[in-house]
Amino acid sequence: MEDARECLRDGVLNHLNVLEIEALELSRQQQLCLQQQSRVDDLRIMVDKLRAQKDQLKARAKTTMSLQQLKAVVHQRNEEFNDDISEEGCSMTAKSQLSFLMARKTQVKDLLQAHHLIGGYDVTETCRGKGVCISIATAFEGFYLETYNLELDVSRAIQICRHNIPPFIPLEKLAQVNLQTDLMGFLSTLSHHLNGFAGRRQQIRLIQEVLRDSVEVMESNVLFNTIVLMCADPEENGRAVLCTLEYSDLSRYLPTKVTIESEDKALPSTPQWKESQSLLLQTPAHTALKALKMKGQIA
Amino acid sequence: MAENQTPTLQTMERVYEAEIKLLQEEIAMLQNQQENNEREVISHFGEHTQRALTSQPDFQRGTKDTAMNLKMELEKLEEDLARQTKMNGIVLNECEVNTLEKSKTKIVQQHRVSGNCIFLDFQVEFQLTEILEEEATIVRSITDLNIVVDGCEFIDISAFVSGVEETKSLLLFFRALRAFSERCEHRNRTFAHFKEKYPELVRLPEGCRGEVMVIQNPKIPGCTLSFVWNITVTKDGVIIPKIDLLTKLPEQAALALDQRMVAENGPQSFQSLLRILGVEATIEALIAAVCVE
Numbered sequence: 001m002e003d004a005r006e007c008l009r010d011g012v013l014n015h016l017n018v019l020e021i022e023a024l025e026l027s028r029q030q031q032l033c034l035q036q037q038s039r040v041d042d043l044r045i046m047v048d049k050l051r052a053q054k055d056q057l058k059a060r061a062k063t064t065m066s067l068q069q070l071k072a073v074v075h076q077r078n079e080e081f082n083d084d085i086s087e088e089g090c091s092m093t094a095k096s097q098l099s100f101l102m103a104r105k106t107q108v109k110d111l112l113q114a115h116h117l118i119g120g121y122d123v124t125e126t127c128r129g130k131g132v133c134i135s136i137a138t139a140f141e142g143f144y145l146e147t148y149n150l151e152l153d154v155s156r157a158i159q160i161c162r163h164n165i166p167p168f169i170p171l172e173k174l175a176q177v178n179l180q181t182d183l184m185g186f187l188s189t190l191s192h193h194l195n196g197f198a199g200r201r202q203q204i205r206l207i208q209e210v211l212r213d214s215v216e217v218m219e220s221n222v223l224f225n226t227i228v229l230m231c232a233d234p235e236e237n238g239r240a241v242l243c244t245l246e247y248s249d250l251s252r253y254l255p256t257k258v259t260i261e262s263e264d265k266a267l268p269s270t271p272q273w274k275e276s277q278s279l280l281l282q283t284p285a286h287t288a289l290k291a292l293k294m295k296g297q298i299a
Numbered sequence: 300m301a302e303n304q305t306p307t308l309q310t311m312e313r314v315y316e317a318e319i320k321l322l323q324e325e326i327a328m329l330q331n332q333q334e335n336n337e338r339e340v341i342s343h344f345g346e347h348t349q350r351a352l353t354s355q356p357d358f359q360r361g362t363k364d365t366a367m368n369l370k371m372e373l374e375k376l377e378e379d380l381a382r383q384t385k386m387n388g389i390v391l392n393e394c395e396v397n398t399l400e401k402s403k404t405k406i407v408q409q410h411r412v413s414g415n416c417i418f419l420d421f422q423v424e425f426q427l428t429e430i431l432e433e434e435a436t437i438v439r440s441i442t443d444l445n446i447v448v449d450g451c452e453f454i455d456i457s458a459f460v461s462g463v464e465e466t467k468s469l470l471l472f473f474r475a476l477r478a479f480s481e482r483c484e485h486r487n488r489t490f491a492h493f494k495e496k497y498p499e500l501v502r503l504p505e506g507c508r509g510e511v512m513v514i515q516n517p518k519i520p521g522c523t524l525s526f527v528w529n530i531t532v533t534k535d536g537v538i539i540p541k542i543d544l545l546t547k548l549p550e551q552a553a554l555a556l557d558q559r560m561v562a563e564n565g566p567q568s569f570q571s572l573l574r575i576l577g578v579e580a581t582i583e584a585l586i587a588a589v590c591v592e
Contacts, residue, residue, distance in 0.1 A: 036308045043315035050322035057329040099340060101369045106337035108376040112383060114394040114412045117427065119470035120387035134386075142441040142467030184388070191474065254535045282534065 060102070121187060130155045136191050138198035140253065141284070145198045150190075158183065168222045169193055170250075192251035199253030199284075200224035206286040214299045215289055218242070225250060231289070232299035239263040241273075241298070245285060255281060272297060338395070388477050390414045404431045407442070416473075417480040418508075420449040425469055441467040448476075451508055452483050452530075459532040475536035482530045482538055486510070489578060490528075497586055512582075516589045521549035524585060542578065544569040544585075 116122055122135040131153050138145045151162040158179055165171050174193065179186045201224045207215050219228035225247040230240050241262045245255040258280045260268040267273055276297065279288045292298045384390055391414040400407035406429045413422040426443035444467045446460050453460075456479055463472045487507045494501045494512075502513040514524040525545040532538055546565045572581045 033308070036312065040308055040311050040315065043312060043319065047315055047318050047322065050319060050326065054322060054326050054329065057326060057333065061329065061333055098366055098369065099337075101366065101373060102333075103337040103340035105369065105373050105376060106334050107341045108373070108380050110338070110394050110396060111380055111391050112376070113396075114391050114410065115380075115383045115387060115389075117410065117469075118387075118389070118412065118423070118473045120383055120389065120473075123382055123386050137470060139468070139470040142444070142469065144439040144470075184386075188474075188478065195470070195474070252535055252537065 121191075126151065131161065134187065136187070136194055138191075138195045140195075140199040140202040143202065145202060148194055165190075165194070166197070166222075169197065189251065196247075196249075196251045196253050197223060200227075200247060203253065203285045207289065210286060211289055211293065214293055223250065227255075227285070229285070229289075231292070234296050234299045239267075241267065243280065245280065253284065255285075387473075388481070389416045389473065399426070405429070416476050417484050418450060419452060419476065419480050419483075421476065422447045423469070423472075425467075441469045443467070444469055444472075446472060452479075455479075455530055456532050459534065459536065462534050463536075471536045475532055475538065478536075478538045479530065479532055482540055483508070486528050486530065486540075489582070492579075493582060493586070500586060500589065514586055514589055519589070521547070522589075523547045524589065526582065542573060 116137075119137045119139065122137075124133045125131070126133055131151055134150045134152065136148045136150070138147070148165050149163060150160055150165070153159040153161050160171070160175060160179075163171070169190075170193070171190070174186060174189055177186070177189070204217055204220055204224060204227065207229070208217060214232050216230045216232075217227070218230050219226070227245040229243045229245070231243060233239055233241065239262055241260060244257075244259040244261070246257040246259075247254075248256040258277050260273050260277055262268060268277075276288070276292055279291065283291075289298065391412055393411075393413045395411040397409045398406065399409055408427045408429075409424070410427060411422070411424045413420075415421065424443075424445040425441050428440050428442045430438045430440075432438055444464050446464055448456065448460060456475070459475060460472070463469075463475075490503055490509075490512050491507045494503055494507070497514075500514050500516060502515065503509060503511070504513060505511055510528050510530075512526045512528070514526075515522065523546075525547070527543045527545060529541045529543075530538065531541070544566050569581070569585075572584065576584065
């Protein structure tokens with residue numbers, strides 16, 4: 001009664017408000033609890049699955065033989081075979097066959113992995129043989145970079161259905177050349193383009209990382225086929241040198257044209273810089289510039 | 300009520316998470332053991348494994364299902380391998396993997412792979428380093444690379460190969476190897492084709508896999524045409540084929556033909572013929588010319 005009166009004094013609406021807040025809080029807590037419960041359930045399922053997997057592995061280890069055991073079996077078989085030729089010496093015990101099958105499985109898996117590591121196109125079939133998904137790996141000097149994927153519809157004429165190749169790679173143009181007639185040729189050209197692009201970009205990344213203090217990237221474009229670099233001069237009052245690298249062959253990571261410019265008009269034609277120009281044509285930019293820095297030609 | 304349950308749920312969550320981690324580690328270890336054992340088996344009993352794929356021993360109940368499943372799985376994998384081999388143009392025969400270092404953030408593995416690309420045999424050894432960086436990205440790189448290539452064409456790519464070893468450009472090596480082998484095969488096929496078609500006229504002093512083909516009409520002694528077909532690889536893996544024509548004429552003929560500047564202009568005209576007709580038709584045309592004479 002007292003409460004009610006109190007409430008009436010404070011106003012019913014106010015009271016309702018308090019109740020609503022409490023209700024909301026309660027439902028939030030319940031929600032949280034439910035979420036936690038479902039997470040615990042998920043975890044329990046996961047634990048059960050992993051336990052089963054572990055038991056399976058242990059069972060598998062029991063059904064197969066170790067190398068030593070297999071050696072013994074094969075040796076014994078061979079001896080029996082020699083003793084009694086009429087017996088079917090070639091047949092194997094079930095256990096040893098299982099071991100060999102599993103061993104071959106591991107070997108094939110390793111070979112597939114090796115194909116992947118050496119940059120082979122990873123091919124997987126989709127939609128019951130109607131389509132294939134092909135991955136093209138890119139790398140530059142030991143570093144694995146992006147992998148690009150193409151999904152091809154091969155049911156009639158070969159068509160590219162989906163891909164994640166950057167829009168500035170001339171995919172359409174390349175496809176027109178030989179996608180229908182020479183799929184391998186097409187993939188090879190595309191792979192060269194993608195690797196050329198990845199290689200050019202990686203060189204710029206390395207310059208920005210390793211030669212931060214001596215070389216500044218003034219200009220570059222999405223394809224990384226026109227690059228302007230500013231190299232600091234080692235002398236204090238020296239003038240900066242601008243190197244422009246142009247890559248007219250998009251499938252390559254080495255430039256086709258190198259221009260050296262400086263406020264000091266005579267500098268580009270000095271033997272030292274002439275030599276550097278040809279070095280830049282034959283060596284990746286970060287390596288060439290590192291060599292120039294070592295020689296003290298740039299700061 | 301909710302407040303009472305929360306702590307127990309939280310402890311359960313932690314207990315389960317810990318168990319999952321433990322189980323995952325244990326499974327990884329078991330798998331590793333098993334696979335290493337299987338790799339040993341393969342390296343000792345390569346041929347027996349092949350027999351196991353075809354033989355049908357009497358299985359007891361239970362193992363029969365396992366074996367059937369395993370066989371099906373294996374068939375699928377073998378299909379994948381065959382397709383991968385065809386697509387890559389590279390046959391891998393053997394591979395060996397050894398883990399040199401393993402921690403939570405770094406794995407170093409030594410791989411040895413051998414195989415062939417058309418008729419060039421190779422053996423490649425490399426160290427693969429995987430480093431787990433922040434934001435769960437894995438940086439993979441080749442940290443050591445050794446390449447051995449067998450075959451008489453090797454001399455043309457030896458400089459390229461040592462450059463690739465130095466820069467650890469494993470993928471570049473295989474891209475170039477494939478393109479180079481294809482070009483060499485094309486040269487071999489072309490030479491073999493003409494040798495077969497004109498056995499009296501065509502000589503291959505270095506064999507089918509050599510770079511020289513000599514044409515000589517027995518009726519015109521002293522007059523030879525030599526095609527020198529070079530295939531080289533630049534540092535960055537670009538394949539450059541180059542065909543040159545070397546002419547040798549006896550003095551008399553040289554004098555007679557000199558008015559038409561044949562000997563001097565020959566090589567140049569040959570290059571334009573190559574551009575217009577392509578290799579096969581150019582050689583065919585020159586053989587026809589020699590026969591008519």
